[in-house]
Amino acid sequence: MSHIRGGVTGRAILVGIFGTIAVITWIHVAELVLGGARGHTALANTSIPVGAFCALSTLVGINFLIGRLRPGSRMTRQELLTSYIMMTSATVIASSGGVHFLVPAMTAAFYFASPENGWERFHRYIPTWFGPRNAHVLRGFYEGDSSVPFLQWLIPVLVWSSFLMLFTFSTICICVILRRQWVDREKLVFPTVVLPLEITKERTGFWRDRLMWIGFSIAFLIGTINTASLNIPAIPSIKVRPTDISGYFTERPWNAIGYTPVSFYPFVIGIGYLLSLDVSFSCWFFYILTKVQLVFGAMMGWYGGGATSMARFPFLGHQGAGAFLALAALSLWIGRGHLRNVISSAIRGNGDKEEPLQYRWALIGLVASIIALLSFCMASGMSPIPPLILLSIAFSYMIAATRVRAETGNAWLFGPQVDPHILTTTAFGTRSFSLRDLTIMAYLRSITTFDLRCLSMPHQLDGFKMAESAGINQGKLLKAMVWSISIGIIFSFWSGLFIWHRYGALARTDVWRTMMGMQPFVELQGELDNPSKPDTYGLAFVVIGALFTWFLSLMRSRFLWWPFHPVGYAMANTFTMAQLWMPFALAWLAKSLLIRYGGIRVYRRWQPFFLGLIFGDFINGGLWTLVGCFVPIKVYPVNW
Numbered sequence: 178m179s180h181i182r183g184g185v186t187g188r189a190i191l192v193g194i195f196g197t198i199a200v201i202t203w204i205h206v207a208e209l210v211l212g213g214a215r216g217h218t219a220l221a222n223t224s225i226p227v228g229a230f231c232a233l234s235t236l237v238g239i240n241f242l243i244g245r246l247r248p249g250s251r252m253t254r255q256e257l258l259t260s261y262i263m264m265t266s267a268t269v270i271a272s273s274g275g276v277h278f279l280v281p282a283m284t285a286a287f288y289f290a291s292p293e294n295g296w297e298r299f300h301r302y303i304p305t306w307f308g309p310r311n312a313h314v315l316r317g318f319y320e321g322d323s324s325v326p327f328l329q330w331l332i333p334v335l336v337w338s339s340f341l342m343l344f345t346f347s348t349i350c351i352c353v354i355l356r357r358q359w360v361d362r363e364k365l366v367f368p369t370v371v372l373p374l375e376i377t378k379e380r381t382g383f384w385r386d387r388l389m390w391i392g393f394s395i396a397f398l399i400g401t402i403n404t405a406s407l408n409i410p411a412i413p414s415i416k417v418r419p420t421d422i423s424g425y426f427t428e429r430p431w432n433a434i435g436y437t438p439v440s441f442y443p444f445v446i447g448i449g450y451l452l453s454l455d456v457s458f459s460c461w462f463f464y465i466l467t468k469v470q471l472v473f474g475a476m477m478g479w480y481g482g483g484a485t486s487m488a489r490f491p492f493l494g495h496q497g498a499g500a501f502l503a504l505a506a507l508s509l510w511i512g513r514g515h516l517r518n519v520i521s522s523a524i525r526g527n528g529d530k531e532e533p534l535q536y537r538w539a540l541i542g543l544v545a546s547i548i549a550l551l552s553f554c555m556a557s558g559m560s561p562i563p564p565l566i567l568l569s570i571a572f573s574y575m576i577a578a579t580r581v582r583a584e585t586g587n588a589w590l591f592g593p594q595v596d597p598h599i600l601t602t603t604a605f606g607t608r609s610f611s612l613r614d615l616t617i618m619a620y621l622r623s624i625t626t627f628d629l630r631c632l633s634m635p636h637q638l639d640g641f642k643m644a645e646s647a648g649i650n651q652g653k654l655l656k657a658m659v660w661s662i663s664i665g666i667i668f669s670f671w672s673g674l675f676i677w678h679r680y681g682a683l684a685r686t687d688v689w690r691t692m693m694g695m696q697p698f699v700e701l702q703g704e705l706d707n708p709s710k711p712d713t714y715g716l717a718f719v720v721i722g723a724l725f726t727w728f729l730s731l732m733r734s735r736f737l738w739w740p741f742h743p744v745g746y747a748m749a750n751t752f753t754m755a756q757l758w759m760p761f762a763l764a765w766l767a768k769s770l771l772i773r774y775g776g777i778r779v780y781r782r783w784q785p786f787f788l789g790l791i792f793g794d795f796i797n798g799g800l801w802t803l804v805g806c807f808v809p810i811k812v813y814p815v816n817w
Contacts, residue, residue, distance in 0.1 A: 397796060
């Protein structure tokens with residue numbers, strides 16, 4: 178590792194902060210306003226966030242022009258990447274799974290309460306500082322055409338901003354602790370850093386590569402034609418989004434396969450090409466295996482029939498939960514030697530000079546953040562044990578999700594459908610928790626759901642990987658990331674509130690995001706109406722998923738020929754792979770054929786083509802989404 182580190186200059190930090198503010202504004206307008214009026218759209222939930230990546234591409238273009246006019250004033254590659262890392266780690270928090278879910282949740286329990294749903298029964302357990310409950314404020318939020326009542330929102334925004342900052346800082350500390358093991362020792366692939374590193378190289382053949390421009394043109398034209406088709410129906414579209422093929426399977430037991438989409442996302446094919454063959458193969462193979470399990474369950478009379486507990490066979494969400502927990506545990510077990518060194522270095526205070534943060538402070542920061550989060554939960558009225566269980570599962574999921582991103586670059590990062598909340602109630606039953614505990618857990622569910630697409634942690638670790646590759650001072654980069662995340666969170670809340678109060682959360686903005694804020698309380702109502710005991714069958718399949726993940730890891734460590742990767746099994750049991758199994762299969766097939774008949778040289782020669790697919794798809798999605806923010810057209814964005 179080079180000792181010459183730089184790139185985190187005042188100019189880069191300013192560009193990163195202004196870029197963060199600009200991209201968050203774009204996200205709000207595109208996802209809330211444009212998405213509400215002309216169809217669902219997204220700029221932050223892909224593995225390479227479209228908004229931040231398009232901002233980086235714009236900076237690269239501007240930097241090129243400055244280099245022609247005033248060469249001494251252009252930004253260095255390190256500065257460009259610093260600004261980009263600041264934007265990716267901060268802007269994703271603004272979208273779904275973050276502020277777009279949390280803010281509606283701060284108001285939903287009171288606005289949607291009615292005598293029919295009986296939500297008044299848990300109102301007394303909601304702290305006054307969780308969100309406004311004044312009828313006039315709520316009406317303005319949901320119906321629009323009102324100004325933001327600053328004083329009514331001030332305390333709740335400060336409270337939840339602090340919670341998100343603590344949550345995000347704790348994941349930064351985890352990334353610091355795991356960085357050396359995953360980046361330097363295990364040398365994980367990190368496919369999502371390849372394209373940003375390529376487009377920022379100062380002297381490279383990437384921009385002159387004919388194959389790259391062919392891939393770029395294919396992806397860009399497909400998206401452009403589809404946007405034109407949405408606005409001019411006479412123009413035929415090119416179908417790349419999911420098409421459900423389950424309708425072709427009408428006879429039992431084959432009709433048990435359920436929703437089975439086929440898609441051809443160009444950028445997903447491009448990302449899949451960068452993966453190792455065992456990972457890309459395992460992703461689609463284990464997804465097919467989930468369908469085999471469904472058919473088998475129907476043959477046995479389990480799946481979809483009767484009122485027996487086995488009617489939920491094969492418990493795919495529970496298998497996925499077990500796989501995620503096992504991935505987190507395996508990551509810590511495989512790196513146990515490194516973790517011992519971390520603790521030893523923290524005690525001695527040496528051996529970690531090139532880390533983004535000294536291990537001593539990373540451990541202290543992590544422990545302090547977790548204690549603060551637990552204190553928040555207890556101050557809101559929870560007893561000590563439930564938040565400890567819930568946060569432990571949530572952090573395990575986040576470690577597993579970050580590992581999955583580092584090895585697969587998965588386009589959309591969903592966790593298991595058995596989210597931390599469901600897994601907690603699966604293990605202990607809702608009867609084990611008080612009404613006060615369940616009420617606060619509903620709020621926490623808005624942040625710790627199975628929708629991990631806008632989790633900052635994978636982007637933080639990607640940032641440290643890019644810093645290591647480009648020679649950026651990681652200590653200074655961490656401080657810049659903290660600044661951008663802090664400013665980004667605060668700006669996300671207030672700018673989002675401006676839009677919701679102006680357009681109305683149920684009037685002219687994206688209603689899906691509003692309903693996701695209400696969903697935890699719908700689930701809470703179900704828990705109160707039908708209290709449950711521990712779910713023995715569900716818990717058994719969590720254990721099965723965990724044991725099978727451990728088995729796959731053991732076999733992979735013992736036998737070089739073993740083709741099945743545990744990360745593929747974990748992904749197959751999430752909503753992610755339902756959308757992406759076909760692009761991964763196509764990428765695996767293309768890479769397999771090129772390596773088999775052309776060798777590694779041919780594989781590398783074709784890599785720019787697949788990078789071009791990613792590049793063209795994202796630039797197309799960003800360009801037309803930006804146009805759609807100003808011109809009344811429907812947009813075909815990069816979306817699932």
